[in-house]
Amino acid sequence: MRKILLSLAAIGLCGVVATAQTFKDPATYAPTASGEQLTNLYLNSAVLNGGKPVYPGGVEGDARGMAVVGGKMYVCNRTPAGVSHLVELDGTTGALLRTIELPEEMWKDGEAKLGFIANDVQADNAGHLFVANMATDMRGEGAAHTLRINYVDVSQNPVTYRTVFNATLPTTFEKSMRVDTYDIYGDILNGKGIIMLPISGNEPGAGNTVIKYKVSNGVADVANPQTIVLAEFNPKKATAAGAAPRINIVDDELFYHDGFSTMPMLYDMNGSVVDGFQNNVPLTPVATGQNGVTEFELNGSYYLIVASTNTNNDPPQAFDLFRFKDDGRSFADMQLLYRFPEAGLGAVPNAVRTALPRVEVVEGADGQKKARINLYAYRNGYGIYEFTNSSVTSVKLQTAEGLNFTVNGRTVTLNTQAKEINLFALDGQKVATSADGRTVKAPAKGVYILSIQAADGSKKATKMVID
Numbered sequence: 507m508r509k510i511l512l513s514l515a516a517i518g519l520c521g522v523v524a525t526a527q528t529f530k531d532p533a534t535y536a537p538t539a540s541g542e543q544l545t546n547l548y549l550n551s552a553v554l555n556g557g558k559p560v561y562p563g564g565v566e567g568d569a570r571g572m573a574v575v576g577g578k579m580y581v582c583n584r585t586p587a588g589v590s591h592l593v594e595l596d597g598t599t600g601a602l603l604r605t606i607e608l609p610e611e612m613w614k615d616g617e618a619k620l621g622f623i624a625n626d627v628q629a630d631n632a633g634h635l636f637v638a639n640m641a642t643d644m645r646g647e648g649a650a651h652t653l654r655i656n657y658v659d660v661s662q663n664p665v666t667y668r669t670v671f672n673a674t675l676p677t678t679f680e681k682s683m684r685v686d687t688y689d690i691y692g693d694i695l696n697g698k699g700i701i702m703l704p705i706s707g708n709e710p711g712a713g714n715t716v717i718k719y720k721v722s723n724g725v726a727d728v729a730n731p732q733t734i735v736l737a738e739f740n741p742k743k744a745t746a747a748g749a750a751p752r753i754n755i756v757d758d759e760l761f762y763h764d765g766f767s768t769m770p771m772l773y774d775m776n777g778s779v780v781d782g783f784q785n786n787v788p789l790t791p792v793a794t795g796q797n798g799v800t801e802f803e804l805n806g807s808y809y810l811i812v813a814s815t816n817t818n819n820d821p822p823q824a825f826d827l828f829r830f831k832d833d834g835r836s837f838a839d840m841q842l843l844y845r846f847p848e849a850g851l852g853a854v855p856n857a858v859r860t861a862l863p864r865v866e867v868v869e870g871a872d873g874q875k876k877a878r879i880n881l882y883a884y885r886n887g888y889g890i891y892e893f894t895n896s897s898v899t900s901v902k903l904q905t906a907e908g909l910n911f912t913v914n915g916r917t918v919t920l921n922t923q924a925k926e927i928n929l930f931a932l933d934g935q936k937v938a939t940s941a942d943g944r945t946v947k948a949p950a951k952g953v954y955i956l957s958i959q960a961a962d963g964s965k966k967a968t969k970m971v972i973d
Contacts, residue, residue: 528600529554531889533848539912539919539945542829542895544844547878548600551887552852553822559854560887563593563602570858571626571687572882574866575633578603579880579888580660582627582637590624592637592660597866597878600890612656612667613639618649625686632693635660636670644675644683651675653685653703657695657724670694670721671701673728681712686858687797691755695724704751704763713746714739716753716763718775734777740769740784750859752797762799766859770799770812772837785837791826792819796861796883801835804867804877804895808835811879813861814845821850823883825863827893852886860884870896911956916948916972918956926959948972 531546552560562569567583574580577597583605584590590608595601613623622640629635634657641653655671675683684706692699699721707713716734719726739747747765754762756772760780764770769791771782783790791814798813808830815824824845831839861883870876874896882888910921920927920943927940929948932955940946948954950972957967 531847531849531891533846535844535846535848538829538843539914540829540895541914542843542893544827544846544879545892545894546847547598547890547892549847549887549889550600551847551850551889552854552885553847553849553887555852555887557853559885560852561885562882562888563595563605565591565593565602565605567591569593570860570884571628572862572864572888573627573629573635574864574880575629575635577866577868579882580627580635581882582624584622584624588619588623590637592624592627592635592658594660597890600888606660606665608637608658608665609667612637612658612669613654615649615652620649620652620654626688628688628690630690630692630694630699632695632697634693634695636690636694638671638688641674641685642682644673644685645677645679647674653688655688655690655701655726668695668724670724671719671726671728673719673726673731675717675731679711681707681709683712683715683717685717686750687752689753689755689761690721691757692721694721698722700755700758701726702753702755702761704747704753704765706747706749706751708746708748708767710745713748713751713765713767716761716777732775734773734775736763736771736773736777737779739765739767740771740782740790742784744768748794750797752799752859752862754800756801762801764797764799764812765794766797767794769794781835781837783837786840789826789828789837789840789842791815795859796823796856797859798825798862800863800865802865802867802877804893805875807895808833809843809877809893810835810840811863811865813863813883815850817853817856817886819850821845821848822853823851823856823861823886824848825861825881827879846891847881847889851881851883851889854885856884856886858884861886870894872896913970913972916951917945918948918970918972919945920958922961924958924960925963926957928957930955930957 531549535544562581569583572581579595581593592606594604625640638655703717705715718732748767751765772780793816795816796813814826866878877893929938
C-alpha cells in the first residue's frame with residue numbers, strides 16, 4: 507500500500523503576533539469535466555495577511571516541517587532560545603490546540619547538544635509521529651554530525667519519546683552530507699519500514715544522493731545504509747538537487763524526489779528514473795525552487811500534487827493538482843485539474859524551500875471518500891481544501907457519430923471546442939444550449955438529441971440518454 511501523506515492546515519495572523527485568525531480563499535473552483543470539485547475550507551496566507559509572514563497557530567519560531575496524525579496537524583518548531591515544540595492544530599477548524607514542548611534531552615548526546623533541533627516532522631503509515639534535527643554534515647563523529655529521529659508520544663504529558671534513528675556517516679564520502687529533511691514508510695515503531703534521507707548539495711556526490719535505511723520494530727539498521735545515486739534530473743542539465751530536497755516515498759519500490767534545482771521526478775530504489783514531467787512538458791511546474799510533492803488515491807482514481815510556483819512567480823507559492831488517467835499513473839496522459847490557491851500563498855522569502863502538500867482521506871457522502879488537501883509553505887501560510895470525486899464514477903465516455911463526449915450527471919462535455927452545442931427533446935424542441943462551446947446541461951433525466959456544429963462548420967447529431 508502506498509503511503510498517503512496527510513496534513514492539514516489552518517490559521518493566519520495579522521502580522522507576527524500570536525493572535526490567530528481564520529481567513530478563506532476568496533476564489534471559487536469550478537467542477538472539472540470529470541466530476542471533481544475543489545473547495546476551500548480555510549486559508550491563512552501571507553497574501554491575505556497584507557504580505558506579512560504567517561506562523562502556524564500564531565506561534566513564532568522556525569517551523570520547517572509538518573505532518574498530520576489523527577486529523578490534527580503538527581508543525582515542528584524551534585525558538586531562538588533553542589526550545590523545540592510541536593504546534594498542534596485542529597484538523598477541521600485550524601484552531602491552535604496546543605504548543606507542545608519537546609523534552610530537551612531528546613536532542614542531547616551526553617552533555618553535547620545536537621544541531622538544528624526539531625527541523626522536520628513525519629508520520630509513518632501506522633500514525634506514529636517522528637521528529638528529527640538537521641545535520642549540516644553527517645560525516646564524522648559526535649553531536650555536530652549526528653542525525654537523530656525520535657518517535658514522540660504527544661498523548662502523554664509530558665511527552666515521552668524513543669529514539670529510532672541515531673547515526674553519522676563515514677568520512678569516506680567526498681562531499682559534505684547535509685540532511686535537511688527525511689521521509690519514512692511502513693510501521694517504523696512496531697513493524698518494518700524504511701527511512702530515506704535526501705542529501706542537499708549543488709554537486710554530484712552529495713546532491714544526487716539518497717541514503718536509505720531499513721527499520722525493524724523501532725530500530726534502524728544504521729550499520730548498513732544503502733547509498734542511492736540518482737541517475738538523472740529534470741532539467742537534464744542539473745547534476746544535483748540543490749538545497750533542502752524533499753522525498754515522498756510511494757511504496758517499497760518507488761519514491762518521488764524534488765529539489766531546489768530540479769523538478770519532481772519518480773525513481774526506483776536503484777535511482778533509475780521511472781517517470782516525470784519530462785514525459786509531459788506542457789504540464790511542467792512553473793519553476794524549481796520550492797520542494798513538495800505527493801500522490802494519493804481517492805475512490806479508485808489517482809492524483810498528484812506538486813508545489814508549482816516559487817515566491818517570485820505569479821501567483822506566488824501555488825500548487826498544481828493533476829489526475830492520472832488510470833492506476834498506471836503515467837505522467838504522459840495525466841491532466842491538470844487545478845492550480846491553487848488562485849492568488850498563491852505569498853511572496854515572503856522561503857529560504858528553507860518548504861512548500862508541502864499533504865492529503866488526508868476521510869469519509870464523505872454516500873459511502874464515498876473525500877480528500878482534505880492541506881498546504882503549508884514556510885512563512886507564507888497554510889490552508890485546507892476539500893476535494894471530492896464522488897461523481898467521477900458516473901462519468902461515461904461515449905462515442906457516437908464520430909463524437910467523443912462525457913456525461914457526468916446531467917452535464918455533457920465535449921472532448922473538443924465546438925461552435926455550437928444544443929440539446930433537443932425527441933419532439934424537436936430545443937431544451938438547452940451551450941454557453942462555452944464545451945458543455946451543455948440537460949434540464950432533467952431523459953432521452954435527447956445532441957446536436958453539434960464543430961469548429962470547422964460541420965454538423966453532427968446523435969441520440970443520447972441522461973440517466
